[in-house]
Amino acid sequence: MFKGFKDFLMRGNVIDLAVAVVMGTAFTAIVTSVTKGVLEPLLAVLGGSSQLGFGVTLVAGKPATFIALGPIISAAINFVMVAAVLYFALILPMKTVQKRYLARKGADTDKPVPTDTELLIEIRDLLAERAAGTQNGSGGNGSEKESARVQ
Structure with missing residues (x-):
């Protein structure tokens, strides 16, 4: 209590x-x-x-x-x-x-917060991986239109 x-x-x-x-x-x-x-x-x-x-x-x-x-x-x-x-x-x-x-409690209060640029680079890389996976036929969740937009 x-x-x-x-x-x-x-x-x-x-x-x-x-x-x-x-x-x-x-x-x-x-x-x-x-x-x-x-x-x-x-x-x-x-x-x-x-x-x-x-x-x-x-x-x-x-x-x-x-x-x-x-x-x-x-x-x-x-x-x-x-x-x-x-x-x-x-x-x-x-x-x-x-x-x-x-x-x-073990919480990390000094954990660095990523900058906007770092987050955008990470998003770009993830989208590029997703697009590459779709084009190679190895699966992926996106359609061909989405792959074309990413490039």
């Missing part, structure tokens, strides 16, 4: 989902600040409530046209801090644990 739970956690999906939820929440704060700090004052040019703080006034003498930059900067700093903490506290250690776990 615990082995299955451990395998479930080691896949990393749970950690990735938790990180996504927390980062999404932090990003929501940025969007909310932009809305309240920029869009609402632009709409307030027609009339509305006053906002004070760090920012720019669009129309002199109308405090409702004040673009508050303070909440936006605060939310951006908050987002970067949350993302950094999550990365260094959860993601980095989790990747290290996953590598060790996969190494213990």
Whole structure:
């Protein structure tokens, strides 16, 4: 029972989902600040409530046209801090644990991935072998039309 739970956690999906939820929440704060700090004052040019703080006034003498930059900067700093903490506290250690776990299970994590060119050369060679086998009458799954297309 615990082995299955451990395998479930080691896949990393749970950690990735938790990180996504927390980062999404932090990003929501940025969007909310932009809305309240920029869009609402632009709409307030027609009339509305006053906002004070760090920012720019669009129309002199109308405090409702004040673009508050303070909440936006605060939310951006908050987002970067949350993302950094999550990365260094959860993601980095989790990747290290996953590598060790996969190494213990015998999985080869350092296996080189073939390049596109290598894969295309391999496909070409296999098609050439298949075409040669069909032309020699030694069998094969392709028809004469397929052999002609390969050449």
